[in-house]
Amino acid sequence: MSAGEGSQTEQRLLDAAVGLFASQGFTATSVRQVCDRAEANIAAVNYHFGSKMGLYNAAIDHARTRAVDQNRFVQLDSNRDFWSDEPPQTRLRMFVSMLLDHSLDASGRPSDLARIFIHEMLDPTEAFDRQVDVSISRVFDALCDICRLVAADAGQGNMPVASIARIAFLISAQCMYPALTAGVVRVLHPAIEFDVSGREAIADAISSSAVAALTRGSDEAPDC
Amino acid sequence: MSAGEGSQTEQRLLDAAVGLFASQGFTATSVRQVCDRAEANIAAVNYHFGSKMGLYNAAIDHARTRAVDQNRFVQLDSNRDFWSDEPPQTRLRMFVSMLLDHSLDASGRPSDLARIFIHEMLDPTEAFDRQVDVSISRVFDALCDICRLVAADAGQGNMPVASIARIAFLISAQCMYPALTAGVVRVLHPAIEFDVSGREAIADAISSSAVAALTRGSDEAPDC
DNA sequence: TTGACATTCAAACGATTGATTGAAATGATC
DNA sequence: GATCATTTCAATCAATCGTTTGAATGTCAA
Numbered sequence: 219m220s221a222g223e224g225s226q227t228e229q230r231l232l233d234a235a236v237g238l239f240a241s242q243g244f245t246a247t248s249v250r251q252v253c254d255r256a257e258a259n260i261a262a263v264n265y266h267f268g269s270k271m272g273l274y275n276a277a278i279d280h281a282r283t284r285a286v287d288q289n290r291f292v293q294l295d296s297n298r299d300f301w302s303d304e305p306p307q308t309r310l311r312m313f314v315s316m317l318l319d320h321s322l323d324a325s326g327r328p329s330d331l332a333r334i335f336i337h338e339m340l341d342p343t344e345a346f347d348r349q350v351d352v353s354i355s356r357v358f359d360a361l362c363d364i365c366r367l368v369a370a371d372a373g374q375g376n377m378p379v380a381s382i383a384r385i386a387f388l389i390s391a392q393c394m395y396p397a398l399t400a401g402v403v404r405v406l407h408p409a410i411e412f413d414v415s416g417r418e419a420i421a422d423a424i425s426s427s428a429v430a431a432l433t434r435g436s437d438e439a440p441d442c
Numbered sequence: 443m444s445a446g447e448g449s450q451t452e453q454r455l456l457d458a459a460v461g462l463f464a465s466q467g468f469t470a471t472s473v474r475q476v477c478d479r480a481e482a483n484i485a486a487v488n489y490h491f492g493s494k495m496g497l498y499n500a501a502i503d504h505a506r507t508r509a510v511d512q513n514r515f516v517q518l519d520s521n522r523d524f525w526s527d528e529p530p531q532t533r534l535r536m537f538v539s540m541l542l543d544h545s546l547d548a549s550g551r552p553s554d555l556a557r558i559f560i561h562e563m564l565d566p567t568e569a570f571d572r573q574v575d576v577s578i579s580r581v582f583d584a585l586c587d588i589c590r591l592v593a594a595d596a597g598q599g600n601m602p603v604a605s606i607a608r609i610a611f612l613i614s615a616q617c618m619y620p621a622l623t624a625g626v627v628r629v630l631h632p633a634i635e636f637d638v639s640g641r642e643a644i645a646d647a648i649s650s651s652a653v654a655a656l657t658r659g660s661d662e663a664p665d666c
Numbered sequence: 667t668t669g670a671c672a673t674t675c676a677a678a679c680g681a682t683t684g685a686t687t688g689a690a691a692t693g694a695t696c
Numbered sequence: 697g698a699t700c701a702t703t704t705c706a707a708t709c710a711a712t713c714g715t716t717t718g719a720a721t722g723t724c725a726a
Contacts, residue, residue, distance in 0.1 A: 225673075241565045246469035249714065259675055264715060266673095333564060339622055340557060341465045355630055380633045387627065387634050388647060391619030392612045398563055398622070403611065406579055409604045410611050423612060427651040449703075473684065483705055488685060490703095 228266045230256040235277040236284075240330035243337035244274050244345075275345055281331040288324065306367035311425040313364055314393055317357075318417050318424075321397030326404075326412035332397035361386045365432055372433040385431050392424045452490045454480040459501035460508075464554035467561040468498050468569075499569050505555040512548065530591035535649040537588055538617055541581075542641050542648075545621030550628075550636035556621035585610045589656055596657040609655050616648045 234255035238247045249263045249270050256262075267273040304312070321332045335353070338346045365386045369377045396403075400412050410416070458479035462471045473487045473494050480486075491497040525533045545556045559577070562570045589610045593601045620627075624636050634640070 227674085243467060243470060243565070246467060246565070248712080250712080259673095260714090261675070261716080262673085270714065336560065336564060336622060339626055340560060341467070341470070350626070350630070354626065358631065380635075383631055383633045384644060384647060387619075387623075387631070388616045388644070388651075391623075392615045395615030395619055398560060399611075399615075402563055402574070402578065406574070407582065407607055407611070409607045411604075420608060420612070423608060423655060427612075427655055430654055431647060431651055451703085472682080474682085483703095484684090485686080485705070486703085494684060 225266070227256065227258045227262055231258055231262060231266060231273065232277055232280040235273050236281045236330045236334075239274060239277055239337070240281075240328075240333040243341065244271075244343050245341075249273070271344070274343070278331070278334060278345060278349070281329075281334065285320070285329065285331050306364060306371045307425075307429055310364050310368055310428060311421065313361060314389065314425045314428075315417075315421045317361075317390060317393035318396065318421055321394045322400060322412050322417065326400065326416070328397045328400045332394065336398055358386065358390060361390060365389070365428070368429060369432040374432065374434075377432070382432075385428060389424060389428050392420075396420075449490070451480065451482045451486055455482055455486060455490060455497065456501055456504040459497050460505045460554045460558075463498060463501055463561070464505075464552075464557040467565065468494075468567050469565075473497070495568070498567070502555070502558060502569060502573070505558065509544070509553065509555050530588060530595045531649075531653055534588050534592055534652060535645065537585060538613065538649045538652075539641075539645045541585075541614060541617035542620065542645055545618045546624060546636050546641065550624065550640070552621045552624045556618065560622055582610065582614060585614060589613070589652070592653060593656040598656065598658075601656070606656075609652060613648060613652050616644075620644075 231252060235247075235252045238251055238255065250260060252273070253260050253262060263270065263273050267276050321329055323329045335349065338349055362382055365382050366377075369375065369382065396412060403410050404412070412420075455476060459471075459476045462475055462479065474484055476497070477484050477486060487494065487497050491500050525536065528536070545553055547553045559573065562573055586606055589606050590601075593599065593606065620636060627634050628636070636644075
């Protein structure tokens with residue numbers, strides 16, 4: 219066997235599994251499908267990963283590792299330190315960009331990891347609780363923190379927690395929705411682009427409208 | 443047999459199928475699951491609907507019919523006439539409310555029809571093309587039309603098509619995202635509510651920020 | 667070359683899949 | 697009550713599911 223990490227078939231199985239689980243979900247994906255795409259024997263799954271669920275968990279970790287390597291994933295700890303000097307609005311803008319990079323891969327297509335998450339939210343498996351902890355929950359809390367800072371920075375420090383949470387929720391909605399619809403939008407309305415430049419325009423629109431909502435009073439219109 | 447529409451077991455099968463297809467998707471749902479929940483014999487599916495795919499299509503139509511009966515579904519033709527006298531901003535606000543009502547049912551839970559759509563976007567079946575035509579495409583075009591009217595009404599008639607489309611896309615993102623995440627949000631962050639009153643606050647936030655984006659220039663900040 | 671270990675392979679396991687069968691049950695009409 | 701079409705039912709079909717087995721193959725040290 220190889221000295222490094224995992225055999226070649228193990229890597230091929232993981233790559234194939236990530237793609238199939240992303241589009242079809244856990245139950246609708248068969249181990250034979252994965253093995254066919256990976257050009258591996260059927261018994262390889264249970265040999266390397268113990269079971270189909272073992273492969274599923276390993277595939278999720280594999281997708282997350284790939285995303286981190288490509289700097290596409292929200293790394294809370296390092297970023298929190300890295301950003302702490304920036305003004306709140308800048309941090310919000312960068313956080314939005316990171317969320318967008320999490321839902322779309324480098325070529326503007328829906329990312330595998332985000333699509334697996336969507337399947338889990340529709341029909342959770344036993345792997346979901348771990349995902350919520352390490353990703354969804356902490357990311358959303360961090361987004362709420364930044365939104366609170368933006369509001370406080372604009373003299374809206376007494377904005378209700380529910381309003382902050384609602385705005386943060388709508389921000390994440392705009393950032394994660396492309397992971398679900400980019401494929402359809404690409405065909406249906408090509409004017410909307412998800413490449414790097416198009417993504418910047420989207421990030422600008424999201425963060426600027428969020429700043430406007432956090433800056434003005436709870437329900438007041440911005441009377442100038 | 444009965445005079446009206448469909449037998450009793452046919453209705454029970456449809457109700458059970460809608461719920462199961464909504465959470466698990468087409469492939470991951472078995473006809474035995476549906477029949478167990480509907481308390482019907484296994485052969486009932488093929489007798490009443492010809493095949494599993496026939497049941498799937500009938501279930502989608504059933505869900506749409508139920509949604510229309512509850513006034514939760516976007517009825518473009520009738521609404522277009524009904525609204526034609528309202529000012530653009532009012533029409534946008536009402537359209538946002540309709541989209542929200544489409545993604546959430548009366549009790550604030552993700553709607554079955556929207557969840558089926560999400561499955562179709564992740565992993566399309568042969569039923570998807572029809573769905574795109576009758577729902578997604580026409581709804582999005584109508585939303586773009588309203589956005590264009592709002593922009594023109596504010597003297598931004600020359601706003602690029604891509605900008606209009608991007609804003610409309612972000613509006614639909616904020617309206618449809620609850621269909622995917624309401625279940626998780628309910629547990630993770632109860633401060634965000636999806637009942638009728640909470641939905642009004644969300645609709646206000648979405649439409650007001652959209653109006654702001656459509657009213658101000660392409661990338662200009664609203665210098666007062 | 668030998669032995670020990672890691673990996674791959676064809677074959678098969680019982681269970682479940684969507685679909686089909688023919689008989690039994692049901693209900694309406696005469 | 698007899699006749700007919702409609703609906704339900706248990707049983708079963710071939711195919712596929714996740715998993716397991718034991719033999720064959722590859723790899724490296726002794």
